[in-house]
Amino acid sequence: MNVLELREVTKAYGEGMAQVHAIENVSLSVERGALVAIMGPSGSGKSTLLTIAGSLEEPTSGEVFIEGAPLSTMSHNEKARLRRQTLGFVFQDFNLLPGLTAAENVSLPLELDGMKAKKAHTIAMSMLGEFGLGDRASHFPDQLSGGERQRVAIARAVIGNRHLLLADEPSGALDSVNGEAVMRMILNACKQSGVAAVVVTHEAQLASWADRVVFLRDGHVVDQTVPPPTPEQLVHTAQQR
Amino acid sequence: MSVRHALLGLLSEGPKYGHQLRQEFEERTGDVWPLNVGQVYTTLQRLERDGLVESDDTASEGTQNVYRITGAGVDELGIWLHTPPDLTSPPRDELVIKVLVALRMPALDVRDVLQVHRRYLVELMQQWTRLKEDEGEFDFALALVVDSELFRLDSVIRWLDAVDGRLKRAEIEPPVAVPELPRLRRRLAVRR
Ligand SMILES: Nc1ncnc2c1ncn2[C@@H]1O[C@H](COP(=O)(O)OP(=O)(O)O)[C@@H](O)[C@H]1O
Numbered sequence: 001m002n003v004l005e006l007r008e009v010t011k012a013y014g015e016g017m018a019q020v021h022a023i024e025n026v027s028l029s030v031e032r033g034a035l036v037a038i039m040g041p042s043g044s045g046k047s048t049l050l051t052i053a054g055s056l057e058e059p060t061s062g063e064v065f066i067e068g069a070p071l072s073t074m075s076h077n078e079k080a081r082l083r084r085q086t087l088g089f090v091f092q093d094f095n096l097l098p099g100l101t102a103a104e105n106v107s108l109p110l111e112l113d114g115m116k117a118k119k120a121h122t123i124a125m126s127m128l129g130e131f132g133l134g135d136r137a138s139h140f141p142d143q144l145s146g147g148e149r150q151r152v153a154i155a156r157a158v159i160g161n162r163h164l165l166l167a168d169e170p171s172g173a174l175d176s177v178n179g180e181a182v183m184r185m186i187l188n189a190c191k192q193s194g195v196a197a198v199v200v201t202h203e204a205q206l207a208s209w210a211d212r213v214v215f216l217r218d219g220h221v222v223d224q225t226v227p228p229p230t231p232e233q234l235v236h237t238a239q240q241r
Numbered sequence: 242m243s244v245r246h247a248l249l250g251l252l253s254e255g256p257k258y259g260h261q262l263r264q265e266f267e268e269r270t271g272d273v274w275p276l277n278v279g280q281v282y283t284t285l286q287r288l289e290r291d292g293l294v295e296s297d298d299t300a301s302e303g304t305q306n307v308y309r310i311t312g313a314g315v316d317e318l319g320i321w322l323h324t325p326p327d328l329t330s331p332p333r334d335e336l337v338i339k340v341l342v343a344l345r346m347p348a349l350d351v352r353d354v355l356q357v358h359r360r361y362l363v364e365l366m367q368q369w370t371r372l373k374e375d376e377g378e379f380d381f382a383l384a385l386v387v388d389s390e391l392f393r394l395d396s397v398i399r400w401l402d403a404v405d406g407r408l409k410r411a412e413i414e415p416p417v418a419v420p421e422l423p424r425l426r427r428r429l430a431v432r433r
C-alpha cells in the first residue's frame with residue numbers, strides 16, 4: 001500500500017485575477033521504504049505540495065491519502081494525531097528548539113504523545129546512537145554544526161516508528177559533504193525502517209540519492225526519472241551489444 | 242586521462258612489474274578506467290624511449306619486466322602534477338548547440354527540450370550515486386572518481402536550470418534578443 005498518495009491535487013491561493021495555482025492536478029504515490037525527491041525551480045510549488053501532503057494545508061481540490069485514509073474525511077483532532085504519530089517534518093532551518101538538548105529535542109514528539117519522559121529519553125538516545133550522534137546527545141542546538149543539527153532533526157522526524165518523512169530543502173544551507181550525510185541518513189531510514197520519504201530539493205546531487213525524482217514546473221508534474229536498471233539488467237544489455 | 246603520468250606516479254613508489262602496474266592503475270582509479278595489457282606495454286615502451294623509466298631487460302618484450310622511474314621521470318611527474326589541464330577554450334558542447342538551435346524553432350517548447358536532458362542527467366547521477374552508496378565508504382579512490390562525475394553532471398544541470406531561469410525572465414520582462422550565432426562566436430574569440 002502507498003504510504004502517501006496525492007490524487008489530482010490542486011491548490012489555489014487568492015481569488016479572481018490575483019489567483020495563483022501553486023500546484024495543479026498533481027498526482028503522486030510513495031510506497032513504503034521509498035525515497036522520492038521533488039525537484040523544481042523556486043516557485044514551482046514544491047513547498048505547497050509538501051504542506052498539503054503533511055495535512056498542514058487543505059487542497060483546493062483533489063484528495064490526499066495517508067496509508068490509505070483520505071485526509072478530507074478526518075477531523076482536526078485526527079489530523080493532529082496523524083502528525084504526531086505518522087508524519088515527520090524536516091525544514092531547511094529552525095527545526096530544533098534552542099532551549100532543549102539534542103536528546104530532548106528528539107524525545108519531544110514521544111513525550112507530546114504521552115510517553116513517560118524516561119522511556120522517551122532511552123529511545124531517543126538509542127536513535128541518536130544509531131545515527132552516529134550519540135556523543136552529541138547532551139549538546140544544545142547552538143553547540144552543534146549545521147549538519148549535525150539537520151541529522152538530529154531527521155532523528156526527531158522519524159522517531160517512534162513514524163512512516164512518512166517530509167523534508168523541505170533539508171540540506172539547503174549545508175556543504176556537499178554534510179548534504180550527503182543528511183541524504184544518507186534519510187536513505188537509511190527508508191531502507192532499514194521502511195520509512196517513506198519525500199524530499200524537496202533544487203539540487204541534483206541530493207535528488208540523485210532518491211529512488212525516483214519527480215520534476216515540478218509551474219505547479220505541474222512534468223516528468224520523472226525511470227528507475228535505474230538493476231545490475232542484472234545492465235549485464236543483460238551488455239550481452240546484447 | 243594521462244596513463245603515462247599515472248604509471249610514472251605508481252613507479253615513483255618503487256620498481257614494479259608491468260602487469261603489477263596495470264592492476265594497481267585500475268585499483269587506484271576505483272576500477273572505473275580499465276586498461277588493457279597492450280596499452281600498458283606501449284606506454285612503458287614510450288616512457289623508456291623518452292628516458293623517463295628504465296627496465297632490467299630492454300631486449301625482451303612483455304609485462305614481466307621490472308620497471309623503475311628515472312630522475313628525469315621524477316621531474317616530469319612533478320611538472321605534470323602542478324600543470325593545470327587545458328580548460329581555457331570553450332568546448333564545442335553538443336548540448337549547448339542543441340539548446341541554441343531549439344531556441345530558434347518557434348514551434349518547439351524549449352523547456353521540454355531542457356527537461357529531456359535534465360532527466361537524463363539526473364538518471365546518470367542516480368547511477369553514480371548508487372555506486373557511492375554501495376562502495377563509496379570502502380573505496381576512497383572510487384568515491385573521488387564518483388564525486389568528480391557527479392560534480393560534472395551537476396554543473397550541466399545547473400546550466401539547464403540557468404537557461405530555464407533566463408527563459409522565464411524573458412517571458413516576464415521585455416524579450417531578450419537571442420544573439421546571432423556568428424556574433425557569439427566572435428565574442429568568445431575576442432575573450433580568448
Ligand atoms: N500562502 C500563500 N499565499 C499566496 N501564494 C502562495 C502562498 N504560498 C505559496 N504561494 C505561491 O505559490 C507558488 C508556489 O510556491 P511554493 O510552493 O512555495 O514553491 P517552491 O517551494 O517550489 O519555491 C508561488 O508562486 C508562490 O508565490
Ligand SMILES: [Mg+2]
Binds near residue numbers: 046047048168
Ligand atoms: Mg519552497
